[in-house]
Amino acid sequence: MSAWRHVRTLLVLAHMLAISLMAFPAPSGGMNRSAWKDPSVQAEFKAWRQRLAGWGYELTAEQFEEELWQVASTYMGARTAVLQPLNPYFMYAGTWQSWRMFVGPHTHPARLRVEVERDGAWELVYEGRSWEHTWNSAIFDHDRMRSAVFRYAWARYARTYPRFVDWVAREAREDFPEATRVRVSFFKYRTRSPAEVRAGVPVEGEVILPKVRTLGGEP
């Protein structure tokens, strides 16, 4: 019994070490060069280049990204090697640690829009966070669906986005039997600064990723 107390303490400490290693900061979700092109990410890079320049470390945008990529790749390689033997513990004991929550605000967000075509005119039936255009909002506004929709506006999810549009079309076909087409898109915009909001500056943005599917209604 006494030996078990010692073994148990060792196991408790091993658990603490394993989850600490797994949780230690890592740019896992950021190891994607296409995601680096997003204006939110570019704005962060610019702010850090300016800060580094203030500390006497001048870098061009290309140099900064290249150096960052090299450092991050090396670090991630070492991290993978360290965590490899522990993966079964994370996988089967449910002890994954991924706490990259709101690490940087997304200053160029995208709002989902769904339109249906009836009698030759497009009608907005759903828009993210709208009180007016609320078709299927019980589903679109569920937190798990929000998480999915958030991803589909990013280039790295370009393969899944058309499947999402297909799914929206199936739902629209049932709810709008008279509609001829459905159009899914995102309104991507720069978040206004507090001063701009107070001054009443209008939101500037553009519709991106428009995709159209034919429904069953008569044209």
Next chain:
Amino acid sequence: MSAWSRLVDWMDTPESGTSLALVRILTGGVVLRTIGAVWWSGVTQAIWYDAAHGGIRDLGRGNFLMKMLGGPTPERVDGMMALTMLLGLGVLLGMGGPIASRVIAFATMQCFMSLADLNGHAGGSYDELITNLLWLLVLAGPTKTLSLESLRTTGSWTSGRSLARWTRLLVVFQAIVMYATTGWQKVSAHWVPGGDLSALYYILQQPTWQHFDHSWVAWVYPLTQVGTIVSWLWEVTAPLWLLAFVVSLGQGGGRIGRWLRLLHVREGYLVVGMIFHVGVAAMMNIGPFTWASLCLYPAFIHPWEWERAWGRLARSTEPPTAT
């Protein structure tokens, strides 16, 4: 006595299971709420059914448990949701003795993972927090008090049977790891001191997580800057909370320990954390993350503090005796 032996003794120090029982009750409730909300909203088909059955994506065959069962057909997904909620209820109620309660917690965790892992696009950190909590319940087996097991074996909902201290320490440690490492990753120019401290303002403007439009926050922008720096410092310095928790268990820790106790640092972190989570829940829809996080909090309050508070409450609600 060696330092190692002292550590073993310290970890094994017996204490009442009240704090951990509250963690268990809340965790069971969060499992019920999380799966129940998916079912209630009607989002199951979109996110957890395969594209062949009306879902958005090709989901493959799922994790090892779903594979063993033959893959995520709609019937299996629906059945798994029902089973997970049933098991979550078992966790909440505190069913089973030392072995059965661990089996129930483990089965809850595996069933929950088999659902959450179906679609990596439709989840969040809350899924991992819930499975971590359930695993800690597997390790601890906390059905000694505030449980059906206590009622069955002692005839009372509460019992004085003790648990080793390490069981609660693991819950506290999990909270600290989560908060500290999320803070250490907030290196955005909008978060760190020396920048414009606009992180909270911009996060509140993100349509993905808003309950409704938060443009009005622009008129109280300085408050969001204060919120940004307070929440960043609170997360980054979370290891101090762990230290404050450890020294609050005794009279040791030297001068630092005395100051941490005197300044009520453990209680301060706890209050700020609760305000932070309740505030986030009021303004944003981040799923069950708030409630899953709050499951960790009872562990920061010592069992004797819960019992003292309960005693006070019971006395204050007693009808006055006739004299």
